Amino acid sequence: xxxxxxxxxYWTDREVRSLLRAMFDAAVRAADPxxxxxxxxxxxxxxxxxxxxxxxxxxxxAVAVEAAWPDVDLSGAVVTPYGYGRSASRIRIxxxxxxxxxxxxxxxxxxxxxxxxxxxxxxxxxxxxxxxxSSVMAMxxxxxxxxxxxxxxxxLLASGLDIRAMxxxxxxxxxxxxxxxxxxxxxxRVVTLTISDIPGDDLAAIASxxxxxxxxxxxxxxxxxxxxxxxxxxxxxxxxxxxxxxxSAAAMTDVRLIATPRAxxxxxxxxxxxxxxxxxMLGDDLEGESSELARKMAALAVNASGKPRVLLSGGxxxxxxxxxxxxxxxxxxxxxxALALAARDRATLWALAADTDGEDGASGGxxxxxxxxxxLDRGDASGLRAQDYLAGHDSGSFFAALDDLLITGPTCxxxxxxxxxFVIPESDRESA
Numbered sequence: 406x407x408x409x410x411x412x413x414x415y416w417t418d419r420e421v422r423s424l425l426r427a428m429f430d431a432a433v434r435a436a437d438p439x440x441x442x443x444x445x446x447x448x449x450x451x452x453x454x455x456x457x458x459x460x461x462x463x464x465x466x467a468v469a470v471e472a473a474w475p476d477v478d479l480s481g482a483v484v485t486p487y488g489y490g491r492s493a494s495r496i497r498i499x500x501x502x503x504x505x506x507x508x509x510x511x512x513x514x515x516x517x518x519x520x521x522x523x524x525x526x527x528x529x530x531x532x533x534x535x536x537x538x539s540s541v542m543a544m545x546x547x548x549x550x551x552x553x554x555x556x557x558x559x560x561l562l563a564s565g566l567d568i569r570a571m572x573x574x575x576x577x578x579x580x581x582x583x584x585x586x587x588x589x590x591x592x593x594r595v596v597t598l599t600i601s602d603i604p605g606d607d608l609a610a611i612a613s614x615x616x617x618x619x620x621x622x623x624x625x626x627x628x629x630x631x632x633x634x635x636x637x638x639x640x641x642x643x644x645x646x647x648x649x650x651x652x653s654a655a656a657m658t659d660v661r662l663i664a665t666p667r668a669x670x671x672x673x674x675x676x677x678x679x680x681x682x683x684x685x686m687l688g689d690d691l692e693g694e695s696s697e698l699a700r701k702m703a704a705l706a707v708n709a710s711g712k713p714r715v716l717l718s719g720g721x722x723x724x725x726x727x728x729x730x731x732x733x734x735x736x737x738x739x740x741x742x743a744l745a746l747a748a749r750d751r752a753t754l755w756a757l758a759a760d761t762d763g764e765d766g767a768s769g770g771x772x773x774x775x776x777x778x779x780x781l782d783r784g785d786a787s788g789l790r791a792q793d794y795l796a797g798h799d800s801g802s803f804f805a806a807l808d809d810l811l812i813t814g815p816t817c818x819x820x821x822x823x824x825x826x827f828v829i830p831e832s833d834r835e836s837a
Contacts, residue, residue, distance in 0.1 A: 416713065416829060418755075418777055418778075418779075421755045421777075421827050422755065422775060422777070424676070424677065424680055424682070424827065425755060425756070425757040425775065425825050425827060426757065426811075427676050428673035428674075428676045428677055428715070428717075428757070428825050429673065429757055429759060429761075429811070429823055429825070431669075431672040431673050431675065431676045432669035432670065432672055432673040432761060432820070432823050433669070433761055433813075433816050433818060434672065435664065435668055435669040435671075435672035436462070436600055436664035436668075436669050436761065436818040436819070436820045437465070437818060438462055438465045438466040438468070438469040438600070438663070438664075438817075438818065439465065439468065439469045439472065441663050441664050442466060442469040442470065442473065442598060442663050443469065443472075443473040445598055445661045445663045446470070446473055446474070446531075446598075447529070447531075447596045447659070449474065449477055450477070450527065450528065450529035450594075451527045452524075452525055452527035452528040452529070453478065453480070453524065453525075453528045453529070454474075454477055454478060454479050454480070454481075454528070454529045454531060455480060455481045455520050455521060455524065455528065455529070455530050455531070455590075455593075456470060456479055456480070456481035456482075456483065456496050456530075456531045456533065457481050457482065457483060457517045457520055457521060457530065457531075457532055457533070457586070458483035458484070458531075458532055458533030458534060458535075458538075459483065459484050459485070459513070459517070459533075459534060459535075459537075459538030459541050459542035459612055459615065460485065460533075460534055460535030460536055460537045460538035460541070460600070460611075460612050460819065461485060461486055461489055461503075461535055461536055461537035461762045461815070461816075461817065461818065461819040462485075462533075462535035462536075462600045462817060462818040462819055463483040463484060463485040463489075463498075463533050463534075463535060463538070463541075464483060464485040464489055464490050464491040464493070464498045464817060465491055465817040465818060466483070466533040466535070466598065466600070467483045467491070467493050467496040467498060467533060468491045468492075468493050470496070470531065470533070471493055471494060471495055471496060479495045479496060480495060480496070480520075481496050481497070481520055481531075482496065482497035482498075482499055482513070482516055482517065482520060483496060483497070483498060483499065483533055484498075484499040484500065484501050484509075484510070484513035484517075484538075484541045484542050485498065485499070485500055485501075485537070485541060485817075486500065486501065486502070486503035486537055486540070486541055486815075487500045487501070487502065487503070488500070488814075488815050489537075489815045489817050491817065499512075499513045499516070500541075501513050501540070501541040501542070501543075502540060502541070503537050503540040503541055504537075504540050504558065504562055505540060505555050505558045505559055505562075506540045506541070506543035506551065506554055506555060506558060507551075507555075508551065509541075510540060510541050510542060510543040510551075511543055511544055511545070511551050513541060513542050514542045514543055514544035514580070514581045515544060517542060517581065517586060517615075518544070518580075518581060518586065518589050521586065521589050521590035521593065522589060524590060524592070524593035525592070525593065526592045526593065526594070528593040528594070529593065529594050529595075529596065530587075530590045530593050530594065530595045530596070531596055531598065532586065532587070532595060532596070532597040532598070532615065532616045532658075533597075533598055533599075534597055534598070534599040534600075534611055534612045534615065534616065535599065535600040535602065535611070535612065535818070535819050536600070536601075536602030536603070536611060536612065536762070536819040536820075536821065537602075537612070537762070537819060538611070538612025538613070538615065539571075539572065539575050539582070539612050539613040540558065542581060542612070542615065543579070543581075544579060544580040544581045545578065545579070545580060546577075546578050546579055546580050546644065547580065548640060548644065549578060549638075549640055549641060549644065550640075552638070553578070553637070553638045553640055553641045554578060554579075554641075556636065556637050556638055556641065557574065557575075557578060557633070557637050557638075557641050558575075559636070560633045560636035560637050561574060561575075561633070563636075563725070563726040564632065564633065564725070565694070565723050565724070565725030565726075566629070566632075566723070567692055567721075567723065568603060568604070568610055568721055569603075569607060569610050570629060572609070572610045572613045572614070573621040573624065573626060573629065574626065574629055574630075574633070574645065575613045576609075576613050576614065576619045576621060577621070577626055577644060577645055578641055578644060578645070579613065581615055582612075582613035582614060582615050582619075583609070583613065583614055583615075583617070583618070583619030583621075583622065584614060584615070584616060584617050584618040584619055585615065586615035586616055587615070587616035587617075587658050594659070595616055595658040595659065596658070596659045596660075596661065597616045597617075597658055597659065597660040597661065598661050598663050599611050599612075599660060599661070599662055599663065600662075600663060600664045600665075600818060600819060600820065601662055601664065601665045601666060601820065602666070602721070602761075602762075602819045602820055602821040603721070603821070604666075604689070604690030604691070604692055604720045604721055604821075605690050606662060606665055606666075608660055608662075616658045616660070617658070617660065621649075622649060622650055622651065623649050623650065623651055624649055625649060626645045626646070626649070627645070627646045629645065630642050630645035630646045631646075633645075664818070664820060665689070665820065666689035666690070666719040666720070666820045666821055667689040667719075669719070669761065669820045669823070670686065670689050670717055670718075670719050670823075673717060673823070673825065674686065674715075674717055677715045677717075677825075682713060682714060682715050682827075683711070683712055683713070683714040683715070684714065684715050684717055685714055685715070685716050685717065686717055686718075687702075687705075687716055687717065687718040688718055688719070688720065689718070689719040689720060690719070690720045691718050691719070691720035691722070691822075692720050692721060692722060692723070693722060693723070694722065694723055694724070694725065695722040695723065695724050695736045695737070695739040695740040695743065696724075696739060696740070696743035696795065698722055698740060699739075699740045699741075699742075699743035699744040699747055700743060700744075700747045702716065702718075702744055702747075702824070702826060703744055703747035703748040703751070703752065704747075706748055706752045706754050706826055706828040707748065707751045707752045709752075709828050709830045710830050710831075711830055712830070713827065713828065713829045713830070714827075714828060714830075715825050715826065715827050715828075716824075716825070716826040716828065717824070717825050717826075718822075718824045719820070719821060719822055719823055719824065720821065720822055721736075721821045721822055722736045722737075722740060722822060723736060724736050724739050724766070724798060726798060732794065732797045732798055732799020732800075732801070732802055733767050733768055733769045733799060733800075733801035733802045733805075734766065734767060734768050734798045734799055734800040734801040734802070735760065735764075735765030735766025735767060735768040735771075735773070735800075735801060736760075736765065736766060736822065737758040737759050737760055737765045737766075737768070737772075737773035737774065737822060737824075738758070738765055738766075738768045738771065738773060738774045738800035738801045738803075738804055738810070739795065739798065739800045740758045740822075740824065741756060741758045741773065741774040741775070741776050741800065741804065742774070742776075742791060742794060742795050742800040742803055742804070743795055744756055744758070744776055744826070745776045745780045745781055745791065746781065746791055746792065746795065749781050752828055752829075752831075753778050753828065753829040754776070754778065754826055754827060754828040754829070755775070755776060755777050755778065755826070755827045756775070756776040756824070756825065756826040756827065757773065757774075757775050757776075757811065757823070757824070757825050758773045758774060758776075758822070758823070758824045758825075759771075759772040759773025759774070759811045759813075759822075759823050760772055760773060760819075760821065760822060760823070761816060761818065761819055761820045761821060761822075761823050762815065762816055762818065762819040763813040763814055763815045763816040764815065765801070766801075767801065768800070768801030768804075768810065769801045769802065769805055769810065770810075770812065771801060771804070771805070771810035771811055771812055772811045772812065772813045772816075773810075773811045773823075774800070774801075774804040774809055774810055774811055775804075775809045775811055776809075777809070780807065780809065783807055784803065784806075784807060787806060787807070789803055789806055789807075791803060
């Protein structure tokens with residue numbers, strides 16, 4: 406949006422959609438490594454500089470490092486999901502599967518461990534870590550296989566567990582997560598540059614913390630194991646219920662957050678305020694079932710008063726699948742459809758709910774979806790029963806049929822969910 410919207414004017418669908426998309430784009434730009442990484446780099450090393458990394462932003466972070474340090478002798482490799490690669494000249498860019506690891510994920514993890522072996526105290530290991538790293542850099546712990554890890558990941562994705570619980574399991578079953586990559590680099594200095602996709606910016610949970618000591622090393626995970634028992638291999642179950650080892654004694658490495666969900670929401674809020682819109686910040690760390698959070702957000706929208714406003718939030722919701730998935734959808738399209746249903750005939754609102762990485766689960770290539778006041782009416786006119794699509798976790802198909810999926814392609818960064826709800830309160834609707 407280049408001009409403020411007159412508060413007294415009629416709010417057009419085109420204007421509001423344009424504003425919401427401008428806010429989303431501002432949030433993504435605030436997490437672009439080419440824009441934010443360089444100031445966080447440490448002093449140039451006296452010895453070698455080995456770059457390793459994993460996640461949806463790993464390739465763009467590697468490109469940013471090369472641009473900032475053209476005169477430093479860099480080498481190394483990073484791994485990112487298929488389609489998220491960039492062209493780099495000194496750092497190898499690998500691609501692997503997400504959200505379930507594949508053979509390339511295991512090969513990448515083994516390469517990372519090999520790259521940091523045999524270094525000296527004057528050498529620097531620069532670890533570039535972002536969300537998605539758990540899958541694309543996956544090395545089974547001793548006694549487990551890649552197939553074991555794949556079964557566990559599928560079970561976790563359908564479990565409804567929050568990201569902290571998921572990553573506690575992943576660390577216990579990994580030969581590289583939970584600080585093991587940093588431990589292999591000793592005695593070299595390890596500096597981690599990370600983009601947070603985790604509510605509360607929990608460092609150990611971002612890509613399962615390959616350079617962060619495992620906070621759950623001494624925790625009994627048997628309750629989590631029992632919850633997953635029917636869907637994982639006996640070997641994985643046995644490792645999860647085995648008596649835990651002592652708490653990790655590894656020292657915390659130098660970790661620098663270069664982009665966070667909060668900073669990205671603030672960038673989006675600045676766009677709305679520049680357009681003359683009031684903003685309510687609801688938090689960057691909201692969690693829970695997507696459909697339940699949508700109902701709570703709808704209640705806030707219905708009870709809003711005063712001038713038109715934007716309700717802005719981030720975090721990471723979940724979708725618990727009962728049995729086999731029956732359709733295409735992600736946590737953001739599910740949120741959007743549940744919001745439309747909960748607010749129907751009760752509030753005049755638009756919303757944009759999307760994953761900042763550009764891919765919302767299995768929603769069919771969309772980053773998320775856009776809701777408008779007439780979303781459900783258009784669905785009815787097309788013979789689309791919104792409640793059935795929600796029940797079948799097929800929200801991506803619903804929005805695709807209305808041409809309301811948000812299609813961005815891979816953004817090569819990731820600060821998790823972005824939700825903006827534009828609402829015209831009842832008093833303003835009556836005076837319009």
